Amino acid sequence: MDKLPFLKTAESEKTTHLEFFNIALSVDCVIFGYEEKQLKVLLIKSDLEEYEGLWSLIGDLVKPTENLEDAPYRVLQSRAGLQHVFLEQVHTFGTVNRHPSGRVITTAYYSLVDINHYKLQKTENELHWHSTSSIKKLAFDHTLILNTCINRLRLQIMEQPLVYNLLPQKFSLRQLQDLYEAILGVELDRRNFRKRMMLKDWLVDLNEMEEDVPHRPGKLYRFRTGLKTVETTVSRKSHEPVNV
Amino acid sequence: MDKLPFLKTAESEKTTHLEFFNIALSVDCVIFGYEEKQLKVLLIKSDLEEYEGLWSLIGDLVKPTENLEDAPYRVLQSRAGLQHVFLEQVHTFGTVNRHPSGRVITTAYYSLVDINHYKLQKTENELHWHSTSSIKKLAFDHTLILNTCINRLRLQIMEQPLVYNLLPQKFSLRQLQDLYEAILGVELDRRNFRKRMMLKDWLVDLNEMEEDVPHRPGKLYRFRTGLKTVETTVSRKSHEPVNV
DNA sequence: TAAAATTGTGTACTTATTACACATTAAGGA
DNA sequence: TCCTTAATGTGTAATAAGTACACAATTTTA
Numbered sequence: 001m002d003k004l005p006f007l008k009t010a011e012s013e014k015t016t017h018l019e020f021f022n023i024a025l026s027v028d029c030v031i032f033g034y035e036e037k038q039l040k041v042l043l044i045k046s047d048l049e050e051y052e053g054l055w056s057l058i059g060d061l062v063k064p065t066e067n068l069e070d071a072p073y074r075v076l077q078s079r080a081g082l083q084h085v086f087l088e089q090v091h092t093f094g095t096v097n098r099h100p101s102g103r104v105i106t107t108a109y110y111s112l113v114d115i116n117h118y119k120l121q122k123t124e125n126e127l128h129w130h131s132t133s134s135i136k137k138l139a140f141d142h143t144l145i146l147n148t149c150i151n152r153l154r155l156q157i158m159e160q161p162l163v164y165n166l167l168p169q170k171f172s173l174r175q176l177q178d179l180y181e182a183i184l185g186v187e188l189d190r191r192n193f194r195k196r197m198m199l200k201d202w203l204v205d206l207n208e209m210e211e212d213v214p215h216r217p218g219k220l221y222r223f224r225t226g227l228k229t230v231e232t233t234v235s236r237k238s239h240e241p242v243n244v
Numbered sequence: 245m246d247k248l249p250f251l252k253t254a255e256s257e258k259t260t261h262l263e264f265f266n267i268a269l270s271v272d273c274v275i276f277g278y279e280e281k282q283l284k285v286l287l288i289k290s291d292l293e294e295y296e297g298l299w300s301l302i303g304d305l306v307k308p309t310e311n312l313e314d315a316p317y318r319v320l321q322s323r324a325g326l327q328h329v330f331l332e333q334v335h336t337f338g339t340v341n342r343h344p345s346g347r348v349i350t351t352a353y354y355s356l357v358d359i360n361h362y363k364l365q366k367t368e369n370e371l372h373w374h375s376t377s378s379i380k381k382l383a384f385d386h387t388l389i390l391n392t393c394i395n396r397l398r399l400q401i402m403e404q405p406l407v408y409n410l411l412p413q414k415f416s417l418r419q420l421q422d423l424y425e426a427i428l429g430v431e432l433d434r435r436n437f438r439k440r441m442m443l444k445d446w447l448v449d450l451n452e453m454e455e456d457v458p459h460r461p462g463k464l465y466r467f468r469t470g471l472k473t474v475e476t477t478v479s480r481k482s483h484e485p486v487n488v
Numbered sequence: 489t490a491a492a493a494t495t496g497t498g499t500a501c502t503t504a505t506t507a508c509a510c511a512t513t514a515a516g517g518a
Numbered sequence: 519t520c521c522t523t524a525a526t527g528t529g530t531a532a533t534a535a536g537t538a539c540a541c542a543a544t545t546t547t548a
Contacts, residue, residue, distance in 0.1 A: 022308040023267075023268075023269050023306065023308055024267075025267050025269055025338075025349055062267065062338065062349070064266040064267055064347050065340060066340065067338060067339050067340050068336060068337070068338020068339070068349055069338065069339070071338075089335060089336065091333060091476060091477060092312060092333065092336045092351045093312070093477075094269075094306065094311060094312020094313065094351075095311050095312070095313070096309060096310065096311050103308050103309075105269055105306070105312055107336050107338075144477055144478075147477075147478045148476065148477045148478055150478075151478045172526090173526090173527095174525080174526080189506075189507075189508085190526085190527090191507095191508085191527085191528070191529080192505075192506065192507085194527085194528090195504095195505090196504090196505085199504080210526095213514085213515090213525085214514090214515060214516080214523090214524075214525085215513085215514065215515070215523080215524045215525035215526075216512075216513040216514045216515085216524075216525050216526050216527090217513080217514070217525090217526080218525080218526055218527085219526085219527090232335060232392065233335060233337075233388055233391075233392045234388075234391045234392055234394075234395045235387075235388055235391065416495090417495090417496095418494080418495080433537075433538075433539085434495085434496090435496085435497070435498080435538090435539085436536075436537065436538085438496085438497090439535095439536090440535090440536085443535080454495095457493095457494085457545085457546085458492095458493075458494090458545085458546055458547075459492080459493045459494040459495075459544085459545060459546065460493075460494050460495050460496090460543075460544040460545045460546085461494095461495080461544080461545070462494080462495055462496085463495085463496090
């Protein structure tokens, strides 16, 4: 984007301003959690008449003085009390009629949070965790946004150890496998899963065992610190080659 | 995004309207071409004082009545005369001060076009193809946008036969390999490259040979029709599993 | 007809992926 | 105490994919 005509013709500013600025920009956060062997997503009751009784993602308008990339952190902080979470931009949705109250374009982010670490307040009774597998209909185009984010999540957990956000510090390989199965929606072979995880070199053997389980206890692991994470935008010079 | 407070309080609409709508949204197109064994990108001379002498990507503001996903097609059509091109959304950039004239958030798309099919008009002398490897500085944050799109392109050509957009209908494996090398910025082993392409099953052997080349002629191929392409957003029900 | 330039091809090695079965450990109940 | 239950921990063979590497064949041009 180069020209901003409305800034050059002061006298016609009002008209042009309204013409071009008659769009609002929001962010919507797909906040994933994990509980009872299910991938969950945090939703809020829609307060729009058009969507009465439906749930929607958590979002807000981007402020004029706020970096786009900061907006989802603010939303998570102010709407759900979440801080220092993992956030990744996924896609921007901008069909003309996606919002019944006006023209709103939204940028979707997904986030991974530890449900147990984040306790829902009783007062926040419009906020609820929903199992992703039981979600039928959401307000707006939020089903599309959710599915797009699930898709991205599924691709990314195969490449990067992001799921540390969803587990306690210490966990067994069985817990990790259950989590992967919940996210991917498939059953995995135990021996092959363990082999793959060991090959990735993401885990540290704690030399501790599970306790209070009604069966043979498993070994406990944690994620290695300092593992590299997603980097979507790249400041690398474009002529530098990649490894293939 | 759920609430739109400015639409509920009619009397304070003006203030709130200005507060929230004081952001413009644009699209920027990274238009890739291929010529003389180099990956090229179509740029336009910036007409902003702040960026005098610098080149920038081709973009425009999104219109209030226009779907976001339609805007880059319009931009390519109106600014560069391009129709029926491949376009893919990559990322949305929204740092507060990324545009010197005001708050503008931009969604970046990349596109692949056949340079020879699209002949630049003499009158469009502010438009030029630039080799990506020789680009040093662009207006705005367009270097970041360009690099992010190159990165995405590099990942996607490994998975999908998108490069058919950059080659003539009939081509030799050498031409195809040159193209991959130009995009990836690395040299590839000829035998392994050919093996990989055959494994992907993207190509059809035309049983024709190159002509008028100063050496042994190579066989000619074309891309199979009906090959599936990128699908970023997914309307699939979220509980359906993926293959892994 | 010899030299130059480039195509076309195969094999051995390594690495990753998949399918698959049995012994071991601890808890809990008879 | 011992048997049952329920899970953990482990290895191998087969297949598929990725990498490194060299030489003969074809055509043009001098």
